[in-house]
Amino acid sequence: MLKVKVHSEASADFNKDIPRVDWHDETLWFVREKRDKAVFQIPEWELLRETASQIKNNVLANIHDYLIQFESNAKANGVIVHWAADAEEHNKIVHAIMQRQGVKQMVKSKSMLTEECHLNEYLAEKGIEVIDSDLGERIVQFRKEPPSHIVLPAIHLKKEDVSETFHEHLGTEKGNNDPQYLTEAARLHLRDTFLTRKVALTGVNFAVAETGEFVVCTNEGNADMGVHLADVHIASMGFEKIIPQRNHLGVFLRLLARSATGQPITTFSSHFSKPRVGKEMHIIIVDNGRSTQLGRDDFRNSLKCIRCGACMNTCPVYRRSGGHSYHNAVAGPIGSILAPNLDMSKNADLPFASTLCGSCTNVCPVKIDIHDQLYKWRQVLVKEGHTSIGKTLAMNGMATVLSKPMVFDLAGKAGRFIMEKIPSLISNDLNSWYKQREMPAPPEESFREWYSKNGKESKSQNNG
Amino acid sequence: MRIGLFIPCYVDQFYPKVGIATYELLQKLGCEVYFPSAQTCCGQPMANSGYEYLSKGCDANFIANFAKYDYIVCPSGSCVLHIKDHLHDEKNEALASQIRERVFELTEFLTDILKVETIEGNFPHRVGMHISCHGQRGLKLSQMSELNAPYFSKPEQLLKGIKGLELVSLSRKDECCGFGGTFCVTEEAISVKMGQDRIKDHEEHNVDYITGFDMSCLMHLEGILKRQKSPIKTIHIAEILNTIC
Numbered sequence: 001m002l003k004v005k006v007h008s009e010a011s012a013d014f015n016k017d018i019p020r021v022d023w024h025d026e027t028l029w030f031v032r033e034k035r036d037k038a039v040f041q042i043p044e045w046e047l048l049r050e051t052a053s054q055i056k057n058n059v060l061a062n063i064h065d066y067l068i069q070f071e072s073n074a075k076a077n078g079v080i081v082h083w084a085a086d087a088e089e090h091n092k093i094v095h096a097i098m099q100r101q102g103v104k105q106m107v108k109s110k111s112m113l114t115e116e117c118h119l120n121e122y123l124a125e126k127g128i129e130v131i132d133s134d135l136g137e138r139i140v141q142f143r144k145e146p147p148s149h150i151v152l153p154a155i156h157l158k159k160e161d162v163s164e165t166f167h168e169h170l171g172t173e174k175g176n177n178d179p180q181y182l183t184e185a186a187r188l189h190l191r192d193t194f195l196t197r198k199v200a201l202t203g204v205n206f207a208v209a210e211t212g213e214f215v216v217c218t219n220e221g222n223a224d225m226g227v228h229l230a231d232v233h234i235a236s237m238g239f240e241k242i243i244p245q246r247n248h249l250g251v252f253l254r255l256l257a258r259s260a261t262g263q264p265i266t267t268f269s270s271h272f273s274k275p276r277v278g279k280e281m282h283i284i285i286v287d288n289g290r291s292t293q294l295g296r297d298d299f300r301n302s303l304k305c306i307r308c309g310a311c312m313n314t315c316p317v318y319r320r321s322g323g324h325s326y327h328n329a330v331a332g333p334i335g336s337i338l339a340p341n342l343d344m345s346k347n348a349d350l351p352f353a354s355t356l357c358g359s360c361t362n363v364c365p366v367k368i369d370i371h372d373q374l375y376k377w378r379q380v381l382v383k384e385g386h387t388s389i390g391k392t393l394a395m396n397g398m399a400t401v402l403s404k405p406m407v408f409d410l411a412g413k414a415g416r417f418i419m420e421k422i423p424s425l426i427s428n429d430l431n432s433w434y435k436q437r438e439m440p441a442p443p444e445e446s447f448r449e450w451y452s453k454n455g456k457e458s459k460s461q462n463n464g
Numbered sequence: 465m466r467i468g469l470f471i472p473c474y475v476d477q478f479y480p481k482v483g484i485a486t487y488e489l490l491q492k493l494g495c496e497v498y499f500p501s502a503q504t505c506c507g508q509p510m511a512n513s514g515y516e517y518l519s520k521g522c523d524a525n526f527i528a529n530f531a532k533y534d535y536i537v538c539p540s541g542s543c544v545l546h547i548k549d550h551l552h553d554e555k556n557e558a559l560a561s562q563i564r565e566r567v568f569e570l571t572e573f574l575t576d577i578l579k580v581e582t583i584e585g586n587f588p589h590r591v592g593m594h595i596s597c598h599g600q601r602g603l604k605l606s607q608m609s610e611l612n613a614p615y616f617s618k619p620e621q622l623l624k625g626i627k628g629l630e631l632v633s634l635s636r637k638d639e640c641c642g643f644g645g646t647f648c649v650t651e652e653a654i655s656v657k658m659g660q661d662r663i664k665d666h667e668e669h670n671v672d673y674i675t676g677f678d679m680s681c682l683m684h685l686e687g688i689l690k691r692q693k694s695p696i697k698t699i700h701i702a703e704i705l706n707t708i709c
Contacts, residue, residue, distance in 0.1 A: 012653035021657065029636070036609065045612040314610065316640045320657050353651060355644030355658075356512065358601035362610035378514035387514065395515040402473060402505035403521025412477045432652040437659075437687030440478040447476040447483030451499045455487070 004327045004346070007353040011321030024156060025319040031152070032313045034262025035363065042258070052251050053367035056304035059242050060294065066209040066242045067285065073212025074283055077274040082284045087117035090286045094119060094201065094234060095126055097282060101232055103198045109216070109223035110134040111203030112150050112307055113236050113286060115329040116342075119201075130201075131193045133222040135186055142169045148323025150330055151260045151309035156322050190222070200226035204237035204283075205256070205306070208246050213273035214283065215249060217256060217266040224270050232280045235272065239285050240303040252306060255365035259308040293341045298376045302337045304366040311360035311370055317353055326350060333360035337373040340381065348386035351377035409448070416442040467497045468533030470567065472543045473505040475679050482679050485706040486539040486570055492708055493578055497537075500529035508546040512645045516550065527553055527563060535577065536567040539702045541599020541678050542645075544569045548603070569603055570702055571619045571677050582621060585707035588628025592671040593619065594662065594685065595638040596678035605677065609637050619677055619701055626704060632669040639665075643684035659688045666696060673699045 005013070015021055039045050059066060071081045084090035090113075098106065106123070108114065108130050120130045120141075132141045136153035140146065142165050147153030154162070159177045166172040172185045202223045207214040214235055216223045227233040243252060257263040275281035294300055312318045312332030323331035328339040328347060333354065339347035351374045360370040381387065401411045418425050419442040427434045467490060471483040483499075490497045506526060507519030526547065530536045538544050547567045553560040574580040595617075599605040606617035623629055642648070642658025649655075663685060666674050674689075674696060676682050682698040689696050 008651045008653070011651065015653045015657055018657075025661070040612050042612065316642065316658050317651070317654055320654050320661075352514075352647070353654075355597065355640050355642060355647050355655075357597035357640035357644075359597070359608075359610055359638075359640070362601060362608055375512065378512070379516050382514035383517070391513070392515075395510050395513060395518055399507075399510050399515070399518040399521060402507070402509070403519075403525050405502040405504055405525065408473065408504040412473075416477060432649045433687065435652060436656040436691060437684065438690035440683055440686065443478065443480050445480060447471050447480035448499070448501055450480050450484060451487070452501070455499055456497070 005325075006349040007321065007325050007327075008349065010325035010327070011317075011353070014322045014325055015320070020158075021320055023158070024322060027155065028313045028319045031261060032310075032363075035259060035310060035313065036262075038258040038262040038264065042254070048251055048255055049365055049367055052255055052306075052365055053304065055243060055248050055251065056366050057301070059244065060240070060300060060303055063239065063242065063294065066244060067239060070207055070209040070212055070242055071285070073210070075212070077212045079212065079274065079281045079283055082282060084284050084286045084288070086288045087286075090117050090236065090284055090288065091119050091122040093282075093284050094236075095123060095128070097232060097234060098123070098126075098128055098199060101198055104128050105197055106130045106199045106201055107133050107193050107197040107226040107230070108201040109203065109218060109226055110137055110153070111201065111236055112147075112329060113203060113238050114201065115147060116238075116288065117236075117286070119236075131190075131197070133190055133193065133220075133226055134218070135183070135190075135220060135222075138186060138190065139165060142166075146324070146329065148331060149309060149312055150307050156324065194225045194229050197226065197230055199232045199234065200230035201234040201236060202227060204235050204241050206243050206249060206252055207237055207241045207283075208244075208249070209242055210245050211273065213246070213271055214241075215253075216270050216272065217253070217268065218270075219261075219263075219267045221268045224268055227272070230279075232282070233272070233275065234282045234284065236284045236286060239287055239290055240305070256306055256308055259310040259363065259365040289342045293338070296341070298380075299337060299341060299373055301368055302334070302341075302370075302373060304368050305334055305338075306366055308365055310363040310365065314359045314363045315354075316357065316359070317355065321353070326353070333370045333374065334368070337368075337370060337377060340377050344381060344384055344386050348381045351375075351381065409446075412446055416446070465496060466532075466534050467495050468530045468536045469497050469499045470503065470506075470530065470536050470538035470543070470547075471499065472538065472540045472679070474683070475539065478683065479679050479700070482539055482700040482702055485700065485702040486537070489570075489702055489706040489708065490537065492706075493574070493580065495578075498533070500533075503529040506543045506546045507550070508543060509645055511546065511550055519550070523551055523553060523560070526551060527556075527560060530563060530567075531559060534566065535573065536563065537570055537573045538567065539570045539677065539700060540680065541569045541596050541603050541605060542680060545598040545602035569599055569605060569677060571622055572603060572605055574622060574705075575618045580622065582625030583623075583705045583708050584625045584627070585705060585709065586627045587704045587707055589672040590630045590632060590670060591623075591673045591675050591704075592632050592634055592666040592669060593623075594641060594666075594674050594676035594678075594681055596676055596681045597638070597640050599677050600638055606638075622705060623701070626707070629704070632666075632671055634665045634669060636662075636665055641681045641685055643681045645680075648684055655684070656688065659684050663688060663692075663694070663696070667694070671696060673697050675699050675701050675704055677701050
């Protein structure tokens with residue numbers, strides 16, 4: 001297996017093609033601006049965010065009771081409920097359902113949870129073919145790539161890339177980049193998939209404890225098309241998707257699409273409560289590290305996430321590094337606070353892939369303190385030893401210089417002396433500041449030197 | 465009112481003119497200002513890199529230097545935010561807590577404590593304002609573009625009285641410049657790209673100067689501007705305000 005590149009390396013690679021970086025940045029910024037336009041039309045927007053945040057805090061504080069309530073109501077509705085402790089158990093449950101049906105094909109609408117569980121790869125090994133029916137997901141699936149964004153899975157691709165991919169896999173005309181033409185080709189291809197699949201899997205956006213129903217939001221109607229034509233509907237959900245009451249949808253559905261794409265609401269917000277006569281409906285409730293995160297005081301509220309992707313669209317680092325540089329199912333700021341919970345050593349770079357600018361926290365519709373958690377993960381990762389010896393040595397040296405006034409003064413003088421007299425010692429290729437930036441010009445004296453000559457205390461020795 | 469002047473370590477070493485402008489400005493406004501000479505660094509470089517536990521020495525030194533002042537004023541939003549959020553003293557947490565409440569970034573000190581409406585100085589140039597993230601989203605020096613909330617800007621309010629100063633309106637009002645402390649070297653490619661993009665926005669609005677309330681961001685932008693041999697200059701807001709008549 002290829003070594004996974006850390007974020008700084010992968011993003012440096014991404015930045016080898018600057019026009020593409022600019023295009024990626026501008027495309028996602030356009031989505032951020034659409035979000036702003038939609039949001040600023042709602043006078044009570046900040047109140048909605050606060051309400052959603054408090055509902056989710058309540059959910060996380062009482063998750064056990066809500067899950068049991070949800071299970072019991074769903075069962076009463078005729079739904080089969082499964083519990084999966086981790087990704088493997090989730091995948092096994094899905095496979096067992098497929099085996100009972102005796103089918104080798106599945107149609108699946110968007111579910112970041114199944115990305116997190118690597119369901120497609122698991123089923124492929126068992127000889128089961130999964131077709132992703134979300135257009136963006138289908139495109140990246142053809143290319144054997146993971147989604148680069150949780151809402152816009154193929155946002156890293158231009159229409160020329162899509163045309164090339166469709167030419168290869170769907171036999172479309174080479175070089176025809178007309179979006180209408182390409183979409184039509186995908187539509188025909190997926191229509192056949194919808195008609196022939198017996199099992200359809202969907203994600204879950206919201207699961208309502210008081211009714212046992214769940215809501216799936218899509219713009220393409222692909223979740224509905226899949227499940228309405230199949231005999232078996234499997235819905236996979238992370239356990240944090242619970243909301244207590246149906247009327248809470250009036251808060252969350254208003255927030256979700258506005259935050260995600262600037263639409264007032266997704267084209268389809270489908271409520272599922274019970275199987276059709278003679279058909280089966282399964283819900284798989286997945287933990288996969290969520291209990292651990294729930295137990296981490298500083299990081300618990302990351303589980304409030306409703307997967308809108310607003311933090312990605314606003315993140316100046318994400319926009320310029322692309323989703324794949326985060327090497328995790330969920331990229332961007334939210335991914336960077338979720339991933340270390342799953343595996344600290346593999347994801348130790350992610351909380352550092354941020355300037356801590358705080359934009360993410362302030363677009364988040366459920367008010368997750370994302371940038372504060374990035375800071376806190378950095379402390380945890382260093383304490384747990386997921387850092388290099390070189391960095392620790394450098395930091396210790398820095399701490400010594402910066403905490404001792406005499407040493408600081410001397411080091412400052414020496415540093416400025418070197419910058420003045422032997423600039424090549426600092427302005428060279430080993431200094432990654434200097435690679436694309438000039439060093440500041442060293443002044444003749446520091447502020448403290450100036451102050452000792454010109455400050456009030458030196459002028460009238462009796463103050464201070 | 466005794467003010468302890470808190471000059472960030474890199475400003476002390478590389479941009480003494482910003483320290484001087486801050487010192488002179490506060491004096492012109494009638495303040496009694498002192499520079500505690502044994503101050504060093506707020507500890508943010510270690511803390512943001514995950515080594516907060518190594519910043520205790522800086523905390524102790526900061527407290528020793530600044531405990532006796534009524535207010536602590538600093539020409540950097542980022543360093544002030546670090547002190548406000550992370551300064552602790554295991555032996556005397558009450559004192560640390562008092563200090564956290566008494567530390568102010570320069571422009572907010574002028575508008576909120578000194579109740580300065582605006583500054584009548586002179587700076588006849590086209591200027592773009594770089595809104596640094598920690599000052600904006602952390603200290604709330606101005607309204608951030610993410611929130612559906614009324615607009616305000618403490619630094620802009622102060623600049624309104626500067627004669628000849630033409631403040632441009634940028635396309636992206638408050639996008640991060642990519643400095644980010646050690647991020648600027650650990651994520652060099654993205655850091656520089658973010659800086660270049662920020663500069664482009666200012667260039668497209670034909671500015672002569674980029675100003676701001678955080679010299680660290682301006683140092684990063686200045687480094688890129690100089691490499692690009694750009695005629696655009698950076699200037700700390702204290703230097704503009706210090707042109708007060």
